[in-house]
Amino acid sequence: MEWNQIPLGPLQTNCYVLTNEKKECLIFDPGEESRKLSGFIEQKGLKPLAVILTHAHFDHIGAVDDIRDLFSIPVYIHDKEAVWLPDPALNGSHLFKIGKLIKARPADHIITGEQELSIGEFNFAILETPGHSPGSISLYFKEADLVVAGDALFSGSIGRTDLPGGNHQQLLESIHNKLLALPEETKVLPGHGPVTTIGQEMDSNPFLNGF
Structure with missing residues (x-):
C-alpha cells in the first residue's frame, strides 16, 4: 500500500490518499482545493472508493461534496459528528470567520463504535479517539503499519481541545489507550504537519510526559 500526503486549504490540512496495487484508493479528510486533489488523483490514474473523515471540523471537510460527486463515491463519518457536516456552527466555519461558511451534505455511511471495516480490498480498524472533538476517529492499517490520526496526535504535539466538544483529559486518554497501544514502528499520519511514529511520540x- 502506498500513501500520499496532500496539504490543502488555508490551514494546510493534510489530506491522505491511500492506494493499493490495483490503483484503488481511499481519500481521508479532503479539506479544500478540490481541483488540486482531483488533479492528483486523475494524474495518477487512481480509482477512488470512498471518502473517510477523521472528524468534521471545517478544515477537514471543505471539498467533501466536490470529491464525492466527481468520483461518485460514499462518505463515512462517526455518528457523533454526523450532524456537523451541514452546520457551520458545529463544524467551526462560523466560529473562525474564515470568509465563507462550510457546509457538506450528510454522510452516506455512519460509523458507530469501534470495528473492523473493509472497503474494496482495504481492511482497517476504526479506533474511537475523541478529545479534539467528540466523534474523532483514527484509522489503523495493521498490514501497512500506519494510522491516520486526524487531529488527535501530531509530531511533538496533540490536538487542541478548546473548541466546542473538546476535552483535554479525554484526548490524553484516547492517545494513551488507543494510539500509544499500537506498535512503536507505526507511522502516524496526522491532520497537520509532518508524519511521525508512535515510538517517536512516546519518547519525545x-x-x-507524566500522564
Whole structure:
C-alpha cells in the first residue's frame, strides 16, 4: 500500500490518499482545493472508493461534496459528528470567520463504535479517539503499519481541545489507550504537519510526559 500526503486549504490540512496495487484508493479528510486533489488523483490514474473523515471540523471537510460527486463515491463519518457536516456552527466555519461558511451534505455511511471495516480490498480498524472533538476517529492499517490520526496526535504535539466538544483529559486518554497501544514502528499520519511514529511520540512528545 502506498500513501500520499496532500496539504490543502488555508490551514494546510493534510489530506491522505491511500492506494493499493490495483490503483484503488481511499481519500481521508479532503479539506479544500478540490481541483488540486482531483488533479492528483486523475494524474495518477487512481480509482477512488470512498471518502473517510477523521472528524468534521471545517478544515477537514471543505471539498467533501466536490470529491464525492466527481468520483461518485460514499462518505463515512462517526455518528457523533454526523450532524456537523451541514452546520457551520458545529463544524467551526462560523466560529473562525474564515470568509465563507462550510457546509457538506450528510454522510452516506455512519460509523458507530469501534470495528473492523473493509472497503474494496482495504481492511482497517476504526479506533474511537475523541478529545479534539467528540466523534474523532483514527484509522489503523495493521498490514501497512500506519494510522491516520486526524487531529488527535501530531509530531511533538496533540490536538487542541478548546473548541466546542473538546476535552483535554479525554484526548490524553484516547492517545494513551488507543494510539500509544499500537506498535512503536507505526507511522502516524496526522491532520497537520509532518508524519511521525508512535515510538517517536512516546519518547519525545512533551504533551504526553507524566500522564
